[in-house]
Amino acid sequence: MATSAIAKLRKPLQPEIIQPLPEKVAHWGPPGASMVISTPADIDDVVRKIPKGRLATMTTLRDALSRRHKTDIACPVTTGIFLGIVAKAAAEMEEMGAKRVAPWWRVLKSDGTLNPRMPGGVDEQRIRLEAEGFKVARKGKTAFVIDGFERKLANL
Numbered sequence: 288m289a290t291s292a293i294a295k296l297r298k299p300l301q302p303e304i305i306q307p308l309p310e311k312v313a314h315w316g317p318p319g320a321s322m323v324i325s326t327p328a329d330i331d332d333v334v335r336k337i338p339k340g341r342l343a344t345m346t347t348l349r350d351a352l353s354r355r356h357k358t359d360i361a362c363p364v365t366t367g368i369f370l371g372i373v374a375k376a377a378a379e380m381e382e383m384g385a386k387r388v389a390p391w392w393r394v395l396k397s398d399g400t401l402n403p404r405m406p407g408g409v410d411e412q413r414i415r416l417e418a419e420g421f422k423v424a425r426k427g428k429t430a431f432v433i434d435g436f437e438r439k440l441a442n443l
Contacts, residue, residue, distance in 0.1 A: 292375035300326040302356055320359040325352050327372040333443055334373055334389040339419055341441035342433060345370070346397040351443035370394060371404060378406040392416055399436035400426055 306321035307313070316322065333351050337343050343351075345367065352361035370391065377388035392415035396402050401409045401416075401423070409431055413423050416433065426432040433439065 291379055292372050293379050295372045296327045296331055296376040298327070300328070302326055302329055304356060304358055306358075315363070316360045321357075322360045322362055323352055323356040323358045324362045324365050325356070325369060327369040327376070329355070330366065330369045331373045331376070331389045334370070334391060334394060336443055337390055337393045337441045339390075340439070341393065342421075342436055342439045343394045343441050343443060344397045344399065344436070345394065347440055347443060348394060367404075374405045393419075393441075395433060395436060399432045401431045401433075 303324040304321055305324065307319050308316055308322055312322075313320075329352065330348070333348060333355070334343070345363070348370070349361040349363060349366050352366065353359060373389050374391035377385075377391055380388050391405060392412045394402070401412045403409045405412050407414075413431055417423055421439070422434040423431050424434050
């Protein structure tokens with residue numbers, strides 16, 4: 288049986304600090320940079336701090352994680368994977384009747400577009416954002432963006 292997202296979220300893990308960056312990812316930061324590989328629970332905690340009416344991008348989420356752990360950067364790959372776990376765990380909790388979950392729908396891709404990899408895809412994220420009063424506009428053929436998202440970013 289597959290492990291539930293809730294179980295992955297609750298798995299007791301500690302963030303890992305890497306310094307210096309491995310050669311294959313050294314271009315992600317300045318010379319001698321440090322990087323945090325966070326945890327799903329850590330990301331859940333930061334996402335829960337995004338208030339209604341505000342947004343975050345993957346960049347602002349990673350910036351908050353790196354400040355929290357006093358590193359130069361947060362791993363972009365694991366942050367995206369763990370945000371997916373947070374979102375799926377929230378969906379599982381809602382199915383079980385939870386009313387307050389991490390507002391994953393308030394996290395946009397770094398360019399302000401909605402993320403098709405989240406539960407329910409772009410349609411679900413769009414419905415939730417519009418219900419909170421955000422204006423969603425089409426960007427290109429298949430993408431959607433929050434109009435003026437930069438002015439609505441939360442201070443994490």
